[in-house]
Amino acid sequence: MATHFQISPDGAFLYHHSLSAYKEIIHGFALRKNPATGLEVSYGLNGYQPHSQVLENRHNLMATFFSLNATDKGKETCLVTLNQIHSDEIVVAEDLASPEQPVVGDGLLTRRPGLLLAIQTADCMPILILDPKGGTVAAVHAGWRGTLKRIVEKAIRRMQNRFGSDPEQCIAVVGPSIRNCCYSVGAEVFSAYEGEFSHASSLFTPFSEAVSNLQKPIAQKKWFLDLPSACKQQLLECGLEGAKIFADPPCTACDTQRFFSHRADAGQCGRMMAVIGVLPASS
Numbered sequence: 205m206a207t208h209f210q211i212s213p214d215g216a217f218l219y220h221h222s223l224s225a226y227k228e229i230i231h232g233f234a235l236r237k238n239p240a241t242g243l244e245v246s247y248g249l250n251g252y253q254p255h256s257q258v259l260e261n262r263h264n265l266m267a268t269f270f271s272l273n274a275t276d277k278g279k280e281t282c283l284v285t286l287n288q289i290h291s292d293e294i295v296v297a298e299d300l301a302s303p304e305q306p307v308v309g310d311g312l313l314t315r316r317p318g319l320l321l322a323i324q325t326a327d328c329m330p331i332l333i334l335d336p337k338g339g340t341v342a343a344v345h346a347g348w349r350g351t352l353k354r355i356v357e358k359a360i361r362r363m364q365n366r367f368g369s370d371p372e373q374c375i376a377v378v379g380p381s382i383r384n385c386c387y388s389v390g391a392e393v394f395s396a397y398e399g400e401f402s403h404a405s406s407l408f409t410p411f412s413e414a415v416s417n418l419q420k421p422i423a424q425k426k427w428f429l430d431l432p433s434a435c436k437q438q439l440l441e442c443g444l445e446g447a448k449i450f451a452d453p454p455c456t457a458c459d460t461q462r463f464f465s466h467r468a469d470a471g472q473c474g475r476m477m478a479v480i481g482v483l484p485a486s487s
Contacts, residue, residue, distance in 0.1 A: 208377075208450055215239030216268050220377045222450055223480070226336055230320065231480040233330065233379040234265055236464050246464070246474025248324040253474060265477065266320070280484040281318045286310065288324060288345050292353035294362045297321060310350050311359045313342035315367050320481035326464040327387075327456050329431055330379040330478030331356055335369040341480045348389065351434050352396055360442040371443030376435075378451045379478045382467055384409060384430035386457035394427050397434075407434050 209218045216239055217232040224231075238245045245261045246253040253261070266283060284297045285306045293309035298316045300307060312321040313333075321343035323330040328347035335341070342359045344350075356376075363369035388411075397404040408427040436451040456463040464473040 208452070209233075209454065211235075212268070214268060216265070218380070220332075220379075220450060222375050222377060222448070223332065223334060226334065228339075228483055229334060229341065229480065230269055230483055231332055232265075232269055232478070234477045234479075235462055236460075236474070236476065237462075244474060247322075247477035248326075248475025250475060252472075262322075262477070265479075269479065281320050281481065283320050283322055283479070284312055284314075285322045285324070286312060286345070290345075290347055290349040292350060292355040292358055294344075294355070294359050296362070296366060310346070311342065311344040311355055311362075313340060313359060313363055313366070315340040315482065317482040317484045320479050323478045324475040325379070325381065325456075325478065326466045326469075326473050326475050327382040329381040329435055329453075330476075331359075331376060331435060332379065332478060332480040333359065333363070333374055333376045334480070335363060335367070335374050337373045338367055338369050339482055340367045340369050341482060343478060343480050346431070346435060348393055348429060348431065351431055351438070352400055354438060356435055357438045357442050360439070360444070372445055374444050375448045376439050376444060376450065378432045378435055378453050380454050380456050380463050380476065381431060382457045382465065383432065383453075383455035384428040386455055386465075386467060387429050387431065388426050389429045391425055393429065397429075401434075401437075403437060407437075 208221050217234045219232050282303050284303045287306050287308045288310050291310050294311040295309040297314035297319045323343045323345045331344040333342040340363050344359050346355050407430050410427050432451040436449050439449050456465040457468040460468050
């Protein structure tokens with residue numbers, strides 16, 4: 205596991221040292237299993253677990269967050285979720301008439317205390333962003349499609365335009381997601397990235413199957429894609445400092461005991477949840 209991530213005392217979620225330094229922020233990356241029971245805990249309404257169970261799982265996760273942050277402010281907060289569709293749609297949480305009702309999109313941002321932004325993943329990147337000076341936070345869901353559409357760039361630009369965030373002040377953390385050690389993609393993905401990014405070749409590692417009787421590799425058909433590196437490059441281009449970008453997450457497909465992985469679990473799995481929000485001020 206990447207050294208910047210630490211596990212919560214109860215073993216229910218991971219947190220990151222760069223965000224934990226800000227006590228007005230609550231954040232975490234939920235894990236696959238309940239550490240007390242060893243049973244799987246899904247936070248996504250994808251049918252893997254019953255709807256009522258998922259809602260209970262979410263409630264319990266929030267209670268754990270607040271308990272371990274030694275605060276009783278949970279009743280003053282609202283968990284904001286999305287119907288994720290691999291888009292580049294960014295939603296400003298305080299613009300929602302009913303923040304507790306999911307809307308379509310793949311990115312959330314807010315600077316209103318009490319709105320906890322949540323992203324569901326099982327290989328795709330959960331990206332948590334903090335502007336510590338302006339008090340704005342963002343949560344972004346990005347797989348290869350969202351990355352191709354530059355969703356994390358668009359989230360930073362929206363933070364700038366809406367709340368005046370300075371990218372140089374922002375901190376970004378890529379949570380548990382599939383790494384290039386496990387993420388093979390086809391020629392169509394390679395071609396799409398090559399057409400969009402001048403640095404595309406640095407994001408792909410080719411592999412070839414040898415044909416013994418020909419003693420030479422067959423035509424290249426697959427590559428390994430490094431999504432966290434693609435995310436980091438976009439954040440750098442937005443103006444974030446390299447030292448404030450943490451894009452070295454643990455690989456979900458390598459550790460299916462700890463993480464759900466759509467790829468490793470052949471599509472039959474639940475969803476983890478990444479959360480970030482600004483705590484309500486003390487009364």
